[in-house]
Amino acid sequence: MLEISDKRGRATLFRERLAAGMTLSGTSRAALARAIGIDRSTISQILSAEDGRMPGAHVVAGAAQTLGVSADWLLGLTDRPEQAGELLATTLSISETGRATEVDDQIFRWHEEAAGYKIRHVPATLPDMLKTTALMDWEYRATFNETPHQAIARAEARRDWMRSTRCDYEIALPFHELAALSEGSGYYFGLDADTRREQFDWFLDAYDELYPTLRVFVFDARRVFSAPLTVFGPKIAAIYLGRYNIAFRDRDRVQALTRHFDWLIRESLSSARQVPVLLKDLRGKVA
Numbered sequence: 001m002l003e004i005s006d007k008r009g010r011a012t013l014f015r016e017r018l019a020a021g022m023t024l025s026g027t028s029r030a031a032l033a034r035a036i037g038i039d040r041s042t043i044s045q046i047l048s049a050e051d052g053r054m055p056g057a058h059v060v061a062g063a064a065q066t067l068g069v070s071a072d073w074l075l076g077l078t079d080r081p082e083q084a085g086e087l088l089a090t091t092l093s094i095s096e097t098g099r100a101t102e103v104d105d106q107i108f109r110w111h112e113e114a115a116g117y118k119i120r121h122v123p124a125t126l127p128d129m130l131k132t133t134a135l136m137d138w139e140y141r142a143t144f145n146e147t148p149h150q151a152i153a154r155a156e157a158r159r160d161w162m163r164s165t166r167c168d169y170e171i172a173l174p175f176h177e178l179a180a181l182s183e184g185s186g187y188y189f190g191l192d193a194d195t196r197r198e199q200f201d202w203f204l205d206a207y208d209e210l211y212p213t214l215r216v217f218v219f220d221a222r223r224v225f226s227a228p229l230t231v232f233g234p235k236i237a238a239i240y241l242g243r244y245n246i247a248f249r250d251r252d253r254v255q256a257l258t259r260h261f262d263w264l265i266r267e268s269l270s271s272a273r274q275v276p277v278l279l280k281d282l283r284g285k286v287a
Contacts, residue, residue: 008052011053012052013076014046015046017074018074021063021067024244029047032067035065036063037062038059042055064214075096085120110232112234112236114233118168118170119231120172120231120258121170121229122172122226122227122261123173123228126181127171130202131202132199132202168215169213169215171215172261173217182286183285183287184196184287193286193287197286199281200280203274211272217264217265218270218275219265223267227240229260229261
């Protein structure tokens, strides 16, 4: 927001932005006057460099509505010209996760949009790109949204992308997720021991291949907590709610979720370099 020191300075800014809005929208003085319900001479007077007065609220509101900009922008209270509804639509979107493949396509487009930036991710379970074929076959067998074959192909494409990308990729995992995999409890109840051992081995091999482009941190969810989310560089941040994804594009919210992720990293139980030691220890405890 610009700092306006006096009333005349604010009137000058209003005049400049009103003229710019008229030019961008192709609105003439006569058309603007008719839309607001005032004389054309009044618009000419407002646009005059010699007039240092601010128009009334009804003129400001009418001009904003006619030109498709916000009254706050005309008055110099914001640098964003969009009206409130349009601004919300461009900075916040809520999408229903009706079909997993469509949702993943959207998420992958966000990954591509953030090429060259660091991506920060808190998955709901183990990240698909680090899962074995056997685990995904067991996991997706019961879903109607996606077949195991689709899920496996999607994970392989994501790993290929990771190998070729210029992005740094950080993943924060709660310790209880890995412990449940080791024990065959919670989400992994009913998954046989051989598949769980194979999963730890695959995780270790993939991590060895992708590190340090990929870095995993493990945190204690009894001390710190996070919903599943991804921060795509400085551009987009998405929170996953099961049926819905909430995506933010405005700088303040993206930065807030970035700070949240960095807090998880600061409070993590192990550094990214120490994660293989933790994985080997849990693999050895698979019953």
